[in-house]
Amino acid sequence: MIWKKGLTVFSAFVVAGSVGIMAPTVQASESTSVSIAGNDMPHHIVEGGDFKTATLRPDRLLETYRLTKYDVIDIQVIGLPEGAGMSDIMIGPDGYAQLPYVGSVKLAGLTLDEAKAVLMERMGQYLRFPDMSLIMRSYGPRKVYVMGEVGSPGIHELSADNLNAYAALSSAGGIKRRGRSTQVQVLRVVGDTMYYKTLNIKNYIKKHDLTQNVVLQDGDIVYVPRSNGIKLDEDVLPYVNVWAMYKALTK
Known part of the structure; x- marks a missing residue:
């Protein structure tokens, strides 16, 4: 992610359908960890997490498969x-x-x-x-959120043997021309923490760098920013809000 030096408290507002949601108050610095306030929101955003490289061998699916x-x-x-x-x-x-x-x-x-x-x-x-x-x-259905500069943003259902970031992007119509394929974000909530990983999908496609495709889990967010970069308050937090609202409505 691109972090603004000396970033201070801010808020964002998004509308999902006819529902308005006020984004949480956030305070960040040059650190890769951000604290978030809100009852239904993850309390922290942290770079890293348990993101496994997607395998092309179906016989190894159960080695990394997690029940849902x-x-x-x-x-x-x-x-x-x-x-x-x-x-x-x-x-x-x-x-x-x-x-x-x-x-x-x-x-x-x-x-x-x-x-x-x-x-x-x-x-x-x-x-x-x-x-x-x-x-x-x-296997139960897996639903992931594909957002940003893709052909068909929204919730997409993937089969267990195609549960990876590249398949999710393909299901959503691929990355638009103005999308930044070198800075695709995968976000995952575990407990009160949202982890994220940056993928270079361009290298995955053109250089066959298999490390740039990860296994997804049910409820993950895949986000493609515009080519001018990623701003936490404008690009990521609105989707955290949408995620929190969806989870609250489907408990």
């Missing part, structure tokens, strides 16, 4: 009879799955290995068994 709402899994526990209430387990819209013996367990955001470890620990309090395996039955 409406995914359906089977849990096979060694020592329990087949079909003992562990098939077709759907993760709910709140990220939790309802399981026999242990009740509600949050699985959204975890890899299959991480989910297995959580379930082994929780179920081990009630049952004795040597091992278990998790099997994907079906």
Whole structure:
């Protein structure tokens, strides 16, 4: 991002449909971390985060895949009879799955290995068994926000095997001529922090730099600024507002 030296307190106003939202008050310096005030807003914007390079090999999808709402899994526990209430387990819209013996367990955001470890620990309090395996039955829809200088900005649904920044941009009609393909921003909220990563999509296309395409998660924002650069207050914060409003309306 381009940070203005000595940036002081400011606010922005955006309109989504017929709804007006006042942007949060922000104070920033030359640091890459910004604090934000607001109940439904992420409290910080930080450069970096757990952005994985997208793989072109579908057989490696499950290595980086993270469970999300409406995914359906089977849990096979060694020592329990087949079909003992562990098939077709759907993760709910709140990220939790309802399981026999242990009740509600949050699985959204975890890899299959991480989910297995959580379930082994929780179920081990009630049952004795040597091992278990998790099997994907079906993938829930993934929706990402593609904003800025693209052909069709808005919310786009991607399949699990095409959940990456380049696919999201392609789904949105590609980058417009006045869009800055060397400064594409990917934003992700984890807890009270919004992380961002800058991608050079031009190098991804022309120089085959595979590091410039990352795996997305449900709810990520992909933003293409105009060619004159990125300003936090004008380019990013309005979309943080839209994100916060959407999350509030879909809780």
